[in-house]
Amino acid sequence: QQQVKQSPQSLIVQKGGISIINCAYENTAFDYFPWYQQFPGKGPALLIAIRPDVSEKKEGRFTISFNKSAKQFSLHIMDSQPGDSATYFCAVFSGGGQNFVFGPGTRLSVLP
């Protein structure tokens, strides 16, 4: 079974700091790499995603950095805010969405 490793398992950051969450996968066939954000008691929501033809994608304070050769990608949250406190899941997809694996999640706490 395909595995996706996500680190750290939990992360505590001060307000205004940078939060970095990493994801590593095994199969080079994956071609879509999203990050989902989940608040307590809510369903996950797509936050940002990247394709393997680019190395970085930025949307506001959120950036994905992608390293195809290392089979790793990461989420960077700049100027972290208490409202960013949530669980973040990376995922890898291929086959037009028919094949996918979610990471185990990272719980982020941003202290005021």
Added chain:
Amino acid sequence: SQTIHQWPATLVQPVGSPLSLECTVEGTSNPNLYWYRQAAGRGLQLLFYSVGIGQISSEVPQNLSASRPQDRQFILSSKKLLLSDSGFYLCAWSHGQGYEQYFGPGTRLTVT
């Protein structure tokens, strides 16, 4: 725009009782539909997915079953609940050839 509904939002059921959770999607046709379970503080476990009416694929053997009686309706059922069935149940949908999965608000099930 598309919306996904799940009900009930919360449910407390005794061990051995039956279960029926419902998920409906509006604003799209022929979506792929998914059922996930999330244990407290844990990741997303894919239970079932469906690419069309009456087409169900099971990912994990268990005492749960799924049905898709209509194009945009997905039902999760059990004849006899176990304590281990407690968790947060999430329904999600995606376009037939799309990577993005859109999650519903979830159902919190507690088996007592």
